[in-house]
Amino acid sequence: MAVFRGSCLCGEIAFEVEGPFERFLNCHCSRCRKATGTAHSCEVIVKAQALRWLRGETSVMRFDLPNARSFATAFCKICGSPMPHLTRSGREAIIHAGAFDEKLDATPDRHVHWTSRADWYAHGDALPVED
Numbered sequence: 417m418a419v420f421r422g423s424c425l426c427g428e429i430a431f432e433v434e435g436p437f438e439r440f441l442n443c444h445c446s447r448c449r450k451a452t453g454t455a456h457s458c459e460v461i462v463k464a465q466a467l468r469w470l471r472g473e474t475s476v477m478r479f480d481l482p483n484a485r486s487f488a489t490a491f492c493k494i495c496g497s498p499m500p501h502l503t504r505s506g507r508e509a510i511i512h513a514g515a516f517d518e519k520l521d522a523t524p525d526r527h528v529h530w531t532s533r534a535d536w537y538a539h540g541d542a543l544p545v546e547d
Contacts (some may be wrong), residue, residue, distance in 0.1 A: 421470070422516040424497035429472035431500055433462055433511060440513070440522055442543070445529035447481065451489045452498065455537040458513040458524060464502050467509040480504070 418435040439461040448457035472492075476499050481487040490501035498512040513520065527533075530545045539545075 424492035426495035428475045430470040434466040440524045442524050442527045444533035460511045
């Protein structure tokens, strides 16, 4: 199995994820847009046990949106980089694809929450769309 390493911008936090990825998606929901400041978040989803912290886990801050059933974000408390986090159920880990340090040899396989996309987003790829 492949292992993919990642870190935050300042290098305080490092992690590794054991592949394969369960899903690799572009999420267009308004919450992901707010959390990332972009048109969509690009996320890798894996089983929780596939995520291992190499250093700096205590520097990961988590925010659970109180009025949401399942939305959360995690980030480095020093540089603010988005970091992996477990879903509230604890069954899966969500990792922002931009946090990986090496080539993934994978690409997103779907767009999700497409009807919530930003009105200024220009869809130019051939990925399937689902809601």
